[in-house]
Amino acid sequence: PGAGALTVKMDPSQVDQILANLCVNARDAIPGVGKITIETRSLILNETFCASHVGLAPGPYVMLGVSDTGCGMDQAKLENIFEPFFTTKGVGEGTGLGLATVYGIVKQNGGHIDVSSEPGKGARFWIYLPAHAAPVVVRVPEAVVRPGGTETILLVEDEEAIRVTVQRQLQTLGYSVLSAESADAAIRLAAGHPTAIDLLITDVVMPKMSGKDLAKRLMSQYPGLKCIFMSGYTSSFITPDGVLDEGTVFLAKPFSGDVLACKVREVLGGQ
Numbered sequence: 385p386g387a388g389a390l391t392v393k394m395d396p397s398q399v400d401q402i403l404a405n406l407c408v409n410a411r412d413a414i415p416g417v418g419k420i421t422i423e424t425r426s427l428i429l430n431e432t433f434c435a436s437h438v439g440l441a442p443g444p445y446v447m448l449g450v451s452d453t454g455c456g457m458d459q460a461k462l463e464n465i466f467e468p469f470f471t472t473k474g475v476g477e478g479t480g481l482g483l484a485t486v487y488g489i490v491k492q493n494g495g496h497i498d499v500s501s502e503p504g505k506g507a508r509f510w511i512y513l514p515a516h517a518a519p520v521v522v523r524v525p526e527a528v529v530r531p532g533g534t535e536t537i538l539l540v541e542d543e544e545a546i547r548v549t550v551q552r553q554l555q556t557l558g559y560s561v562l563s564a565e566s567a568d569a570a571i572r573l574a575a576g577h578p579t580a581i582d583l584l585i586t587d588v589v590m591p592k593m594s595g596k597d598l599a600k601r602l603m604s605q606y607p608g609l610k611c612i613f614m615s616g617y618t619s620s621f622i623t624p625d626g627v628l629d630e631g632t633v634f635l636a637k638p639f640s641g642d643v644l645a646c647k648v649r650e651v652l653g654g655q
Contacts, residue, residue: 386424390446393516394493399448400638402489404616405482406450406509413454413507423449429512437512440496444515451508457501465499482616486511530645532557535582535652539563540570540598541614542590546637550585553641554648567593574602581609583652588615610651614639 403422410420425447434440457465466487486509490497494514501507537559541547547563554561562577564570567590574581584602586595599611614635633651635644 386426386446388426389520390424390426391516391518391520392446392493392513393518394489394513397636398489398493401616401636402448402486402511403450404638405486408616409482410450410452410454410507413452413456415455418453418506420453421449421451423447423451425449426515427512437496437498439491439494440512444517445495445512446515448511448513449509451506453506456503456505456507458503462499462501466497485616530557530642531649532559532645533649533652534558534560536560536562536577536579537583537585537648538570538574538581538602540565540567540584540586540590540595542566542587550644553644557645557648559648566590567595567598570598571601574606581606583648584609584611585648586611586613588613612647612651 407420407422414420427445427447429437429440429442429445431442434442465483467484487497490511490513496512498510498512499507537554539547539551539554539561541550542565544565547565551561551563562570562573562581564573567586570584570586581602584599586598588595590598595613595615599613603609603611612633612635614637616637633647635647
């Protein structure tokens with residue numbers, strides 16, 4: 385971390401999404417054991433630098449950097465990595481939306497993102513965000529009593545670490561949780577469950593069948609089923625493309641246990 389208070393004006397959840405997407409990509413690019421470095425720095429960008437970086441104006445900025453010791457990329461891949469649905473991963477391993485989401489967030493906040501990489505030499509992402517001069521107000525969050533319940537929830541998430549974490553949080557709140565790593569597994573679990581399932585919580589983008597298609601299939605069989613969609617990609621990014629319908633209940637990853645508890649109780653109804 386850079387010295388001093390490096391302040392930018394943006395939604396904190398967007399910083400979470402930037403770091404989550406860049407670090408997941410870095411992790412996947414590292415064969416075996418490697419290193420991921422996250423750094424911040426305060427900079428004054430001059431006219432010369434800004435002239436070669438479209439959209440930037442001279443002035444104070446905060447740099448957020450993420451670099452790795454992974455397999456790296458060639459020039460052809462570098463020229464396309466921010467395009468939606470472009471991925472360097474194998475079939476069923478990536479959606480090509482992670483870096484497009486990062487790019488969209490950075491541009492939305494008046495910033496710029498640079499990337500450099502070579503095959504076998506890892507990758508480095510530098511994000512430049514306008515510095516915010518207003519004083520920082522530190523707010524101490526009030527203690528939140530997490531609402532719980534006893535309903536049955538079907539949880540569908542292909543990322544094991546996320547699935548296990550969310551399952552534990554829901555079980556701590558008193559819910560009965562059926563956990564599935566894919567849409568196919570979720571369909572089998574639902575078919576074999578002897579009692580009603582009250583809520584489906586599903587990732588949006590999954591291999592073979594999307595969360596939206598899974599929800600449609602299950603809701604046609606269980607008309608009273610309620611649904612929450614979750615994704616590491618922003619709702620504004622995926623909704624215009626028809627991945628989700630307007631008005632659906634959406635949780636942006638990463639989310640806190642408090643947010644999860646309140647959203648589940650809200651959808652199920654009552655306290």
